[in-house]
Amino acid sequence: MNRRNAIIVSLIVIVLIVLVAVAYVYIPRAPTTPTVLVVGTTEREETMDPSDSYNYFSVNMLQNTMATLLTYSQSGDGTLEPMLLTEVPTAQNGGISSDGLTYTLKLRSGATFEDGTAIDADTIKHSIDRAVGAKFDAASQQDRLAVPSFLLDAIDGANGYVTAYSGLTKDPPTHTQAEVDAAWANYVASGVEVVDATTAKIHMGRVWSPMQYLLAFTSMAPVNPNNYPADEFVPDPLEISASGPYQLSVFVSGERAELVRNTRFFGTPAAVEKVVIRFYETDAGLALAMATGEIDVAYRNLHPQAFQLLSVDARFKAEQGDSPVIRYLVFNSRDPPFSDVRLRQALAYAVDRGQIVKTVFLDTTQPLYSLIPRGMFGHEDVFQSAYPRDLARARALLTAAGYSEANKLAITLWYTPARYGTTEADVAVLLQSQWQETGLISVTLNSQEWGTYRQSFAAGQFRVFLLGWFPDYLDPDNYVFPFLHYASGGTTSFGSWYQNATLDQLIELQAQQSDPTQRAQTLSDIQDALAADVPYIPLWQTAQQVVYKKSVTGVILDDSQFFRYFTIRFT
Amino acid sequence: MPRATSSLRAYVLQRLALTVPMMFILLTLVFYFLRAAPGDPVSQILGERNAQFADVIRKQLGLDRPLYIQYFDYLRRIFTGDMGASLFTQRPVAEDIAHRLPATIELTIASMAVAIVVGVLLGVVSATRRDRPADVASRLTAAVLYNTPIFWFGIIMQLIFAVGLGWFDVGGRLDARLPLPPTITGLYTVDSLLTGQFVTFLDALKHLVLPATTLGLVLSGFFARMVRANMLQSLQADYVEAAKARGVRRGDVFYHHALKNAMVPVATTIGLTFAILFSGAILTETVFSWPGIGLYVANAIGARDYPALQGAVVYYALIMVFVSVVIDILAAWLDPRIRY
C-alpha cells in the first residue's frame, strides 16, 4: 500500500464514519404521522398455498389476505360469523340439512379477488376440490398430498379418495390407479355441488359437528383459479390473490413481509394502509426490537421474562389472551414401568403445576387440570380434585409398587427444545426436581429435535414425555378424540397406547350428541375416566401475548389465534 | 528466506484444482451424515398426527429408494443445478439461497473489511513493538477477541449500542418503514446507492455496522496473529535490512517492504479464514436476525430440512471456488512472482 492508497482508504473510512453519523442524526426513528405499522414476530413461514398450508404463520398471512367462508367474530368470544357467506349455516336456517349431511353455502354477491375475478360457487368448488386432494402428480416432488386435507375427510368421498391415493403409493401398492381414479370421480360427483352462481352445497360422508369451524379455515378459502391450477401447488406467497383486507406485496423470507390495503375488499377496509411484518430469529431479538422501538407490535413469541419486562414499561401496553393450546405429559401406558397405573398416579401427585406456572411463566399462564381447556364447553378441573400435590400419597403409591430409597424408580423425561418455545427446558428441569423430591424417583433429562422426537415417541421409545396440542378446531371433540380414542389409532399416534373400550364408546357418543346437556354429561364421564387412569397429565394452558406501543390500538386476541392486522390502527 | 516462487502459485493452483474433489467429498459427507440422521424429515413436516401420509410423502420425496440410488440422484441433481425444494417453504432451494446470498455477502465483505483493518493494525503494532507493552496489549486484545463466544459478543454489542445508547437497531438489514431498494446486486448498501436512495443507503449501513463489527472483531483476532507472525518474519527479512542500509525512510521500509510482504501469506489464507467467517456467520446472523445463508442453515438444521442443508453446502463449496479465484487474483496483485 503506498501513500496514495493509504489516503484513499482512510478517506473511505472517514466518509463511512461520517455517513453513519449522519444516518444516526437524520433518519427519523418514528415518523410524526405513522402510516406504516410494523409488527415483529419470531414465527416463520412454510408453504403458503392455502390448500397445503398448515403452519401458524402461513395460515395467519392467508387469514389476513383471503376471505374465508366464515370467520371468527371480532368480539373475541370465538363465535363464527359470515364473511363470504351471507349467513352461518345452521339447522335452524336450513344451512345444515336435518340429517346433518348437507351444508348449503349461500355466497354474497360482488366479492372479487384483487384482479377483479368474481368469487362465485364455481370458485368454491374449484378451491375445495383442490384442497381435498386434487390429483397431484406423484412423480414430481413439488406436488404432494395436501397436509390439511385430512380435516376435510368427512366430506363425501374425500376419505375414500385419500385412502385410495395413499394406498397407491404404498409398497407394495394396496390400490391401483384405476381405483384412485374411481375414488376421485366418486368424490367429485358427491362432494361439492354447484347449485347456482351464489349457492354451493357440501355433501358430507358422515355427520361431523366441527364442520362449521372448518368453513372458517383457510384451506377451504376460495382461491383465484387464475393463479392456482387444480393440479399444482403454488407455494409462492406473492401468488396469493387477495380477497381479504390486505394484499401481500413484498415477501422476503426471514426478513420482512409487506401487506398493503386491498382496495377491492368487500368488507371494512383495513385500518392502516401498509403493514410490515418483520422477522426476528430469537425471542430475545424480538424483545429487544420492541424495547428499542423498532417495531410497533410484538406478537409471538416473547419469553415470559421479556413479556413481564415490557409490560411494566410505560411506553407499551402488554396484553394477554387465552389460547386453546394445551400442554401435558404423555405416558407410554403399554410398556413398563408406566403400564402400572399406580406409577402414573404417583407422578401426577408429585407434579407441582403452581411452581411451573409461577417460576417459568411468571403467572402468565394458567394451570390445566383437564385435557379440555379452560373456558371450553364441557371443561372440568378433574385433576385438581383428584391429584392435589401430595408427596406422601405419591410415596405411598411408589412404595406399594415396590420402589424404595435404595431401589428408585429410574425414568428419563423427554422434551423437545424448540417446538414449544424456549421455556420447555426450564419446565423439564422443574419437573425433574419435583419428582425427585419424593426421594423415590431418579429422573434423567433428555431432548431431541422435533423431527426425531416425533418419530421416537411414535415408535414407543419414550416412557414419559412432554407434548403440546394445537387444536384443529375449537371443539371439545378435538381434545378428546385424538388423545383417548384407541380404535382410530389416536392414542397410538401419541405414543401413549392407552386403551379403554368404554372410553372409545363415550367419545364416539359425544360427537353425535347435539343436546348440550347430554353431551356435557358424556364429556364429564370421559374426563373422570381420564383422571382415574392418568394416561396423560395435563399441566398448563398456554397464553398468547402481545406487546404494542401506546400509540397503537385495535389489537384483538382471541381463542382462534387469528391475529388481525387489519383492525390495528394508530391513535 | 526464499519464499519459493513456485510454491505460492502451486498453492493457489492446487486450491483451485482441489476444489472439485473437495466439493465432491463435502457433498458426499453431508449426504451420508444427513441420511444417517435419525430425524425424519417427513415427521418434521407432519404435525402431531397424520401418520397415514408419511408413506406417501416419503415415496414422493424418493426417500424409500436404496441409499446409493438416492445418492446418485442427489449428485445428478446438483450437477444440473437442481437442489430440490425446501421441505417447508416448498420453494426451490436454489431460489431460497439466491435470495439470501446477497445478505451474507454484504455481511461477509463488511466483516472481512473490519477484520482486516483491525487485525492488520493490531498485528502491526504488535510486531513492530515486539515484547514491549504495546505488543503485549495488542496480543491480549487479539487473544480475547478471537476467544470471545461470538453470540455472547453480539448480544453485548446489541445491549450497549442498540438498547443502551440507541445508536443502532438490534437486527435486520433495513428499517421496516423504509421500502426495500430495487434488487440489482442484492446488497442493500450498493443497490440504494446505485439508485440514489441516500436515506436507504444510510439506514442499510447503520444496520450493517453492529453485525459486521461483531463478526469482524472476532475474526480480527485471527488476522492479528497472522499479521504479527508474518510481520515478524518480514521485518527480519534481508531486503528490509538492505532497505534500511540504503537509508530508505522508516515509513517506506515499513509499508513497501515489511507490511506488503507480510500480507502475501496472509492473503493466501483468506480461504481458510472464510471457514471461520462462515462459522461465525451462523451465530452472528442468528443473533442479529440477519437473513442470510447462516440463518438459513441454522433453521434448516433445527427443522431437518435436508434439501436446504445440502443446498447450503453446495453454495459453500461454490463460494470456496470463488474465494480461491479471488485469492489467486489478490495474491497475483500482491506478489509479482506469481504473475506469469
Added chain:
Amino acid sequence: MATTTVSAGLLRRSMVGRALGIFWGQSRTVAGVLVWMGLVVVVAFVVVAVLAPWIAPYEPNFSVQSGATPPSSQHVFGTNPIGQDMFSRVVWGARVPLAVVAISSILSLAIGAPLGLVSGYYGGLLDRFLVLVMDSIYAFPGLLLAVVVAAVLGQGIVNVSLVIALVYIPTYFRVIRNHVASVKEELFVEASDALALPRMMVLTRYVLPPVAQSIPVIFSVSAADAILTQAGLSFLGLGLPVDIPDWGLDVSRAVQRGFQTNWWSAVFPGLAIISLTTALAFISEGLNDILNPLLRRRDTR
C-alpha cells in the same frame, strides 16, 4: 551410525531442554509469562471442576428460590430466573468444557496423529487421498460441520466430544503430516533408512519425538476453539441435556429469558468461557513463540 545417534541424542536433549526452558528459562520473557498465566488459570479451572461438589454452595439444578435475584452475599453470582444459584452453576459448568476438551483432544489425537504419521511418512497415493479428505473437512466451517453431526448423534458429553473431535482431526492430521514429511527429508532419517533400520523404529524413534513437540501447540490452539465450538453448539440448542450445568447453555438460556432483567446469569458464564479460552490461547501463543524457531528472535549475526 554416528550421525543418527548424535541426532537422536541432540533431539532428546533439545526436547527436555525446551520443556525445561518453558518452565524456567522462559519465565521472564513475554512468551514465558503468557504460558505461566495461562497455565495458572487453566489449572485453577481444573481444580474448581474437580472440587465442584465441595466448592459449589448449592445443587446446580435446584431451584433455591423462585425467580432471579442479583448478586448478593448469599448468591455471589445471583440466581437465574428459575432460581438456580449461578455461582454453583458456573463452578459445576467448568466440568463440561474440560471434559469435552479432554475427550475430544484425545480422540482427535488418537485418530489424527496416526493418520498424519502414516500419511506423511509413506506419502504416495494414500497420502494424497488422506490430505484431500482432511483438507475438505478443514476447509469446511467447523461449526457447520459440528451442527450437522451433532444433529445426527444427539445429546450428551460424549457425543458432543465426538462431534468436536471430528472437527479437529484435520488440525492434528495436517500439522503432524507436514511435520513428518519435513522431518523425513532430514538427513538423519535418510541415514537411518540407509542403515536399513526397520521403518517402524525409524518412525517411533526419530520421527515421533520432534513431531510430538508440536502436539502441545496444536492442543492449546484447538482446545480454545473446541470450547467455543461447544458453546456455539449449546447456543444453537445442540449439545447437552439441560440438567448438566453448561456455560454456553446458560448464556443462551439467559438470553432467551430476557437478558436485561438477569444480566448476571449470562455475564458470569460468558466470562468463564472467555477466561478459559483466553488462558488456553495464552498458552498456545507462548508455546508457539518458544517452540516455533521461525519466530524466535535472531539473537546473533
Added chain:
Amino acid sequence: MSLLDISHLTVAYRTRSGPIVAVNDATLRVERGTTVGLVGESGCGKSTLGKAILGIIPEGTRVEGSIVFDGVDLVAADEATLQKYRGRNLSLVFQDPMTRLNPLMTIRDHFVELIRAHEPETEKEDAEKRAREILAAVRIPPDRIKQYPHEFSGGMRQRIMIALALVFRPSLLIADEPTTSLDVIVEAQILELLRSIKREFDMGVLLITHNLGLVAEYADEIAVMYAGHLAERGGVLDVFEEPQHPYTKGLLESVIDLDTTELRSIPGQPPDLLHPPSGCPFHPRCPSVMPHCSTSFPPITRPREGREVACYLYS
C-alpha cells in the same frame, strides 16, 4: 584525516543467554581511493563491523568506541544523521543478492524510493532517468527497469544492488561478501566493476570477505579478524609475503594448500562467542601458544609502518 576511522570499537549483542561480543576493541582505517580487505572465518564479526558502521544493528546492542566518518562520529550520531549518511555517503552491498531486493517492488521502484528518500523533491521521472544511467553503467539494460527482481539472475541482481549503492556516489562502499553466492566468472565481473568505479569515484572500499584470493587481487590493505578481534593489519603484499599472526599464517597456508575458499585446515573450531576463551581467543587453536596467551589479550604491536599485529609472539 582518514575517510573512515574506527577506533576501539566494541559491539555486544544482547541475547537471552547473555551478551555476545561480536566486535571487540577493533581499530581500523579506510582511506579515500583505497580498498581494505577485511578477512576472517564466518561468524568472526566482520559483517557486524560492516553493519555497525551504518548503525543497522538490533536495538539494545551495546556499541562502544568510535566510528569517525568524514569527521562525524557515527556511534554518537542520532538516527536522523545516520539515515542521511546511509545509502548516500556510505553504501553497503550485501552478500546474498537473491534475498536483498524486495520481491514485490520493481527495480525502478527501488531506485525511485531510494532517490526520493534522500532527495524528496525529485520527480519520479527524473529519478528514473538517473536510475537508467546508473544501470547502464553497471551494464544492466536500462529498459528492464520495470521488471521485478525475480526476473534477473544472481549476478545481475548483485549489479543492481551495486547500482543502488552507487546512486549518490558514496565516498565509502562497504562490500560484505559481495560475490559469495555467485559463480567464478560473475564474481570476477563484479569485482572488476567495483574496482573501476572505485577509481572513477575515488571511493574508499571496505571489502569484507573470507576469500583471501579476492583480497590479494583487489585490495590495497588487509585486516584479519578473529572472534571479534583484529588480529593483524597491513598492506596486502606485506601481509601476504610475511604473515606474522599465527592465525594469518594458518589462513594463508590453507589457501595455498587447497587453492579453494575452504578454510577448514586450521585445526579446531572457531570459538563460541557466547562463551569466548579467555585471553587471546585463538589460543586453543594456536600452534605457538604460550602460557600467558590464555590469561589476557595481547597488546597491539607495530613491527613497522602500516603494520599492526596482536600477538604475544611480537611483544
